[in-house]
């Protein structure tokens with residue numbers, strides 16, 4: 001346990017020293033840090049304690065709005081002292097919360113792994129999530145979440161001939177693009193790649209880039225030099241034994257995590273092999289060729305040196321649910337929060353990957369466990385806590401009106417807006433308008449009754465602002481017919 005103090009921090013206290021603050025935030029990831037920053041700005045007279053199991057914190061820097069809703073930002077791993085320098089009322093406690101005792105409407109007590117009691121007026125749980133434990137009770141099955149886990153993966157890949165990647169979401173998509181000089185077999189339960197993010201059409205568009213990257217010759221054995229990323233300035237020190245409860249991980253990696261890590265074996269380049277429509281049924285003992293074998297649900301048995309399991313996340317709720325039956329959870333295991341980020345327990349809020357949005361959601365918004373939403377929820381939770389502390393209520397932030405996400409898959413910019421895969425729309429009640437130029441761009445609009453409900457934009461289309469406005473304004477575009485995506489029609493002119 002260590003501490004970086006704000007005002008009145010004084011000498012480093014022993015584990016038995018109790019602490020108290022008007023606002024306590026648990027979690028040094030993007031949600032917790034955004035929450036603490038908002039509280040520091042809005043309630044400069046109040047003390048804030050940030051309790052984080054990870055020694056470094058994550059902060060959003062270089063925030064660039066691309067449109068009203070789409071925001072791009074870097075994520076910097078920072079020393080805790082950097083946060084207290086920026087926000088002098090915030091004290092960071094490097095410790096793990098092990099239980100929560102919400103004694104009454106005026107606050108409660110958080111107990112930490114080092115035995116410290118931290119009294120709070122209002123508490124925000126931003127404890128993130130950890131990888132879903134699919135197949136993970138085998139030593140050759142790895143997951144990716146924090147710096148430590150990538151380091152372990154890097155060491156294993158270096159000596160591997162064949163890696164099985166299981167899962168079809170963000171991590172698998174980024175990994176199969178990144179791992180080189182090893183045979184990669186990607187096991188996906190769907191009929192197309194990257195299904196957690198894109199539809200079959202966009203996947204088809206991305207596939208050649210995925211295959212090209214894997215087939216790329218190893219040249220002289222090294223990738224071209226990578227630009228150094230300032231967002232990854234610090235290296236997380238491995239947590240000292242006993243500092244955090246077993247199984248607790250550091251803050252999640254984020255955008256461009258893979259740019260910093262070389263994941264390379266020593267084999268000749270091999271084409272990416274994709275096994276569609278199946279899962280790993282069970283793991284079998286190795287044989288004289290492979291240390292591990294996997295039986296797929298399509299009947300094949302594949303030998304491998306290691307398996308990367310990337311099948312989604314499980315919210316870190318255990319420290320908060322134990323002894324608190326009133327804390328309500330959603331079906332996905334997250335802590336249910338209302339439209340003001342309040343949990344079912346008085347004075348306790350939650351934000352980021354650990355929470356599940358339990359409010360009546362706007363038509364074009366839905367939750368996905370992403371950096372953007374962690375930052376939005378963390379900041380908004382801080383604003384709500386600050387307002388409630390003085391008896392005020394807030395109107396919900398406009399960022400929860402429409403889903404928006406920008407990322408890069410296989411070196412293509414990918415923008416997802418609104419109900420981009422027809423989420424929430426009744427089958428047969430919506431249509432799709434498409435424009436695709438192989439290797440250059442893929443534009444898909446989801447339309448319902450002549451109004452744009454969602455969009456997928458792959459490549460540098462420059463269309464995000466236009467379609468964001470059309471989704472928000474719900475203008476009837478049926479008179480435009482296919483012209484809506486005609487390359488020679490400037491849609492913006494229509495709506496000026």
Ligand SMILES: Cc1cc2nc3c(=O)[nH]c(=O)nc-3n(C[C@H](O)[C@H](O)[C@H](O)COP(=O)(O)OP(=O)(O)OC[C@H]3O[C@@H](n4cnc5c(N)ncnc54)[C@H](O)[C@@H]3O)c2cc1C
Pocket residue numbers: 026027028029030031032051052053054095096097098126127128129144145146170171248249250251252253254255256257316319351352353354369370371372373374407
């Ligand atoms: C490999 C990878 C790549 C990703 N890439 C992207 C991307 O490109 N774009 C994107 O939008 N999203 C991406 N994500 C998702 C994104 O990283 C998460 O949605 C986001 O980090 C969630 O932030 P958080 O603050 O809620 O949780 P976390 O970042 O998980 O932080 C949780 C914090 O709580 C601490 N903690 C946990 N339990 C306790 C406890 N009991 N006591 C004290 N502290 C505790 C942890 O140590 C950590 O500091 C990626 C995730 C991964 C794993």
Ligand SMILES: NC(=O)C1=CN([C@@H]2O[C@H](COP(=O)(O)OP(=O)(O)OC[C@H]3O[C@@H](n4cnc5c(N)ncnc54)[C@H](OP(=O)(O)O)[C@@H]3O)[C@@H](O)[C@H]2O)C=CC1
Pocket residue numbers: 134166167168169170171172174189195196279280310311312313368369370407408
């Ligand atoms: N660029 C970005 O925006 C990135 C975002 N992330 C985020 O980080 C988090 C972790 O990423 P990731 O682990 O990839 O999770 P995701 O939620 O992105 O994807 C999980 C995938 O695994 C599949 N799956 C679930 N269970 C199994 C199983 N038992 N066997 C086979 N497949 C299974 C899911 O299928 P189904 O949907 O059918 O359940 C889904 O396709 C996510 O919140 C993700 O959004 C991560 C990396 C990059």
